[in-house]
Amino acid sequence: MKVKLALLCILTLIVALICSNVAVAQANDPLPSWNEGNAKQSVLAFVKKVTTPNAPAFVAPAERIATFDNDGTLWAEKPMYFQLFFALDRVKALAPQHPEWKDKEPFASLLKGDVKKAMAGGMKSILEIVMDTHAGMTTTEFEKIVKDWIATARHPQTKRLYTEMVYKPMLELLAFLRANGFKTFIVSGGGIEFIRPWAEAVYGIPPEKVVGSSIKTKFEMREAGLVLVRQPKINFIDDKEGKPVGINAHIGRRPIAAFGNSDGDLQMLQWTTAGQGLRLAILVHHTDAKREFAYDKGAEKALKEADAKNWIIVNMKDDWKVIYPSAK
Amino acid sequence: MKVKLALLCILTLIVALICSNVAVAQANDPLPSWNEGNAKQSVLAFVKKVTTPNAPAFVAPAERIATFDNDGTLWAEKPMYFQLFFALDRVKALAPQHPEWKDKEPFASLLKGDVKKAMAGGMKSILEIVMDTHAGMTTTEFEKIVKDWIATARHPQTKRLYTEMVYKPMLELLAFLRANGFKTFIVSGGGIEFIRPWAEAVYGIPPEKVVGSSIKTKFEMREAGLVLVRQPKINFIDDKEGKPVGINAHIGRRPIAAFGNSDGDLQMLQWTTAGQGLRLAILVHHTDAKREFAYDKGAEKALKEADAKNWIIVNMKDDWKVIYPSAK
Numbered sequence: 001m002k003v004k005l006a007l008l009c010i011l012t013l014i015v016a017l018i019c020s021n022v023a024v025a026q027a028n029d030p031l032p033s034w035n036e037g038n039a040k041q042s043v044l045a046f047v048k049k050v051t052t053p054n055a056p057a058f059v060a061p062a063e064r065i066a067t068f069d070n071d072g073t074l075w076a077e078k079p080m081y082f083q084l085f086f087a088l089d090r091v092k093a094l095a096p097q098h099p100e101w102k103d104k105e106p107f108a109s110l111l112k113g114d115v116k117k118a119m120a121g122g123m124k125s126i127l128e129i130v131m132d133t134h135a136g137m138t139t140t141e142f143e144k145i146v147k148d149w150i151a152t153a154r155h156p157q158t159k160r161l162y163t164e165m166v167y168k169p170m171l172e173l174l175a176f177l178r179a180n181g182f183k184t185f186i187v188s189g190g191g192i193e194f195i196r197p198w199a200e201a202v203y204g205i206p207p208e209k210v211v212g213s214s215i216k217t218k219f220e221m222r223e224a225g226l227v228l229v230r231q232p233k234i235n236f237i238d239d240k241e242g243k244p245v246g247i248n249a250h251i252g253r254r255p256i257a258a259f260g261n262s263d264g265d266l267q268m269l270q271w272t273t274a275g276q277g278l279r280l281a282i283l284v285h286h287t288d289a290k291r292e293f294a295y296d297k298g299a300e301k302a303l304k305e306a307d308a309k310n311w312i313i314v315n316m317k318d319d320w321k322v323i324y325p326s327a328k
Numbered sequence: 329m330k331v332k333l334a335l336l337c338i339l340t341l342i343v344a345l346i347c348s349n350v351a352v353a354q355a356n357d358p359l360p361s362w363n364e365g366n367a368k369q370s371v372l373a374f375v376k377k378v379t380t381p382n383a384p385a386f387v388a389p390a391e392r393i394a395t396f397d398n399d400g401t402l403w404a405e406k407p408m409y410f411q412l413f414f415a416l417d418r419v420k421a422l423a424p425q426h427p428e429w430k431d432k433e434p435f436a437s438l439l440k441g442d443v444k445k446a447m448a449g450g451m452k453s454i455l456e457i458v459m460d461t462h463a464g465m466t467t468t469e470f471e472k473i474v475k476d477w478i479a480t481a482r483h484p485q486t487k488r489l490y491t492e493m494v495y496k497p498m499l500e501l502l503a504f505l506r507a508n509g510f511k512t513f514i515v516s517g518g519g520i521e522f523i524r525p526w527a528e529a530v531y532g533i534p535p536e537k538v539v540g541s542s543i544k545t546k547f548e549m550r551e552a553g554l555v556l557v558r559q560p561k562i563n564f565i566d567d568k569e570g571k572p573v574g575i576n577a578h579i580g581r582r583p584i585a586a587f588g589n590s591d592g593d594l595q596m597l598q599w600t601t602a603g604q605g606l607r608l609a610i611l612v613h614h615t616d617a618k619r620e621f622a623y624d625k626g627a628e629k630a631l632k633e634a635d636a637k638n639w640i641i642v643n644m645k646d647d648w649k650v651i652y653p654s655a656k
Contacts, residue, residue: 062534139576183536196580206390207580208511208536217576219569219595226602228576235577241547248467248545248556249563250578252524252535267547274554 030176032321033169039282039319042312043173046280050256051180057278061181065255067211067247067268068174070188070195072261073284074203075166076155078293080115082162083190084126086149088115090133098132107132127234134191135215135232142230146197160327163202167284168325170259174203182257187247188212189239189264193230211250213238243268261286262299269302269311281311288317358504360649361497367610367647370640371501374608378584379508385606389509393583395539395575395596396502398516398523400589401612402531403494404483406621408443410490411518412454414477416443418461426460435460455562462519463543463560470558474525488655491530495612496653498587502531510585515575516540517567517592521558539578541566571596589614590627597630597639609639616645 034040049057050064071077091101091110101107106118106125119125134142155165174184186205188195192212199205216231238246244267247255257280258265258272269281283306286295294317296303306313316323362368377385378392399405419429419438429435434446434453447453462470483493502512514533516523520540527533544559566574572595575583585608586593586600597609611634614623622645624631634641644651 062528065536185536192577192580200390208393208513208578210580214577217573219572219599226572226599228572244547244554244556245545249520249542250536252520252538271547271554 030179031169031172033172035319035321037319039312039314043176043280043282046257046278047177047180049278059256059277063253063256064177064180064182065185065251065253066177066182066257067185067187067251067255067259067272068170069260069262069265069268070186070190070212072286073167073259073265074170074174074186075162076292078286078295079157080119081190082155082165083194084129085153085155085162086146086194087126087129087133089149089153090145091129094133130191131215131232134194135230138227138229139193139217140227142193143197146194150198158324160324163198164327165324166202167320168322169320170284171203171325173259174205177257178204183209185209185211185247185251185255187238187243187258187268189237189242191215192238211238211246213242239264241267244271247271256280258282259284260302263301264298266302266305269306273309273311281306281309282314283311284314285316287315288320288323290317291323292316358507359497359500361500363647363649365647367640367642371504371608371610374585374606375505375508377606387584387605391581391584392505392508392510393513393579393581394505394510394585395513395515395579395583395587395600396498397588397590397593397596398514398518398540400614401495401587401593402498402502402514403490404620406623407485408447409518410483410493411522412457413481413484413490414474414522415454415457415461417477417481418473419457422461458519459543459560462522463558466555466557467521467545468555470521471525474522478526486652488652491526492655493652494530495648496650497648498612499531499653501587502533505585506532511537513537513539513575513579513583515566515571515586515596517565517570519543520566539566539574541570567592569595572599575599584608586610587612588630591629592626594630594633597634601637601639609634609637610642611639612642613644615643616648616651618645619651620644 031040031043049055050059052058068074071081075082088110091107095101095111101111106121106129109118150163154161158165177184184205186195186199186203186209188211190212192210192214195212196207196210199210200207214235216233216235217228218231220227220229236242236246243265247268254275255272256275256277258268259282260269261284269283273279273281283302285303286293288294303313359368359371377383378387380386396402399409403410416438419435423429423439426435429439434449434457437446478491482489486493505512512533514523514527514531514537516539518540520538520542523540524535524538527538528535542563544561544563545556546559548555548557564570564574571593575596582603583600584603584605586596587610588597589612597611601607601609611630613631614621616622631641
């Protein structure tokens with residue numbers, strides 16, 4: 001009996017040791033959702049070089065700025081930008097207060113469910129929808145509207161919450177960079193106030209580290225107290241040439257690493273890599289029709305330049321073990 | 329001999345103990361340049377309440393936002409804003425390239441040394457001077473111009489470098505707040521790109537935590553490479569009603585503590601204190617004609633509201649042991 005107990009103890013010990021070794025091995029890989037390959041190795045090598053004291057490429061923590069596009073880089077963007085789904089849901093919710101929308105494009109088509117026809121007007125239609133659904137309320141009211149929507153709305157195809165369509169490998173990358181002293185920023189063409197309410201919980205990125213497009217706000221004294229009212233006027237478009245401008249305005253330092261996926265990110269990647277010293281530019285390429293979406297449209301210029309300049313292209317199909325985190 | 333040695337040892341030990349106790353006592357006071365009084369006690373009590381876990385007023389570190397005006401709150405602002413001294417020096421430096429200035433106000437008066445006459449046009453004159461001296465170059469060039477100036481230019485009265493006219497008690501306050509998990513931001517009516525080049529070294533505040541007035545910039549591809557060119561167009565005035573707007577745009581969260589000194593800071597203090605939970609609003613009152621400057625002008629409304637709402641008023645003469653750090 002005693003011998004059996006001793007054997008059991010030894011066996012337990014061995015199993016525990018093996019388990020802990022496996023755990024340590026996993027813990028040692030900061031990017032477990034990334035397959036071994038050029039993309040992963042490039043990221044690991046870059047971080048090691050800029051964080052090793054006295055190394056030629058060493059960068060002080062204060063200057064370790066990393067900027068991330070959001071749509072298509074941190075979360076999916078198909079069949080259309082998720083913020084547009086939000087805007088469409090707002091049109092439906094607000095329709096009773098806007099009887100004139102029944103006869104007014106792009107709202108009329110939208111309310112009939114014909115998104116394609118509504119969007120036929122291109123950027124002009126989108127701006128009209130955004131202005132009429134994103135302005136007129138206080139910043140506090142808008143934050144609540146976004147929070148309520150993001151907590152409940154689901155993607156038409158995957159039926160997931162939109163925040164469950166963030167890319168798990170990119171969440172690991174954000175955490176890995178921050179663990180190495182990087183300051184991680186979102187630099188999105190999307191609305192800054194649409195991203196802020198959930199970016200801290202989902203990405204670990206607080207509101208002050210979100211850069212995005214914005215409308216103007218106005219400080220008003222109301223009976224109920226002081227408010228900032230969202231105005232139907234564009235303040236800033238944080239896209240294409242606007243991204244380096246937004247980075248300068250908001251961050252005041254040139255990034256040493258930038259992550260994008262489309263032509264809207266091209267100037268951010270150019271601006272980042274044009275700085276002195278070691279730089280990292282990564283373009284996420286949507287190649288996985290089965291697990292996500294496969295498309296080059298809207299990224300043609302960026303893919304061409306990435307190829308010409310030897311930026312790192314992440315092939316989602318080959319480089320990522322998983323796309324999304326486990327759904328709740 | 330042995331007894332003498334033993335006595336010497338004991339004596340040394342006693343002296344060492346006394347010295348270390350004094351050192352500990354000093355280290356325990358995070359605000360050694362502040363005299364005991366209501367202002368100091370209010371700050372200490374506030375920080376204790378919002379940082380004590382499970383206390384009713386506890387605030388999570390992510391939400392511990394503190395915003396500081398710059399001119400008159402973190403450094404002096406008399407006989408005029410230091411950025412105007414910078415602009416005047418730029419007018420002199422650029423005059424050979426602008427022969428037309430000899431006959432054009434406000435430049436003609438400035439070049440004759442008649443600052444008062446030059447400023448007679450008020451904000452319009454100031455804007456003309458700022459536009460002609462702060463725009464036209466790249467952001468990198470402007471940063472170098474500011475760095476060179478701030479490293480050498482001296483205040484006409486004190487003969488100190490302008491960065492030696494920061495307030496030592498406020499430097500201690502900034503460090504104390506950060507040591508308690510606060511994120512400290514500058515929210516200045518002054519130019520964001522005029523403050524950023526030296527704010528990290530002087531205040532410990534990095535570029536991304538500086539909010540200020542700005543002109544527009546444009547992304548350009550030049551032969552020498554990519555640049556952001558400063559345009560002679562106002563982008564944003566971060567003053568009065570603009571301060572809550574700038575705070576929202578840049579930080580995305582309402583401060584729990586705000587520090588100002590003039591009517592330009594009133595709306596920031598109102599916005600801060602209008603938030604739910606415990607808030608700290610501090611107004612620096614310039615009462616020390618001997619060591620700094622004494623004036624209420626431009627702060628009348630803020631002083632009146634601070635009095636009515638029981639905000640903390642720092643009486644520089646009584647509350648601060650020293651004003652400036654030791655000059656180099």
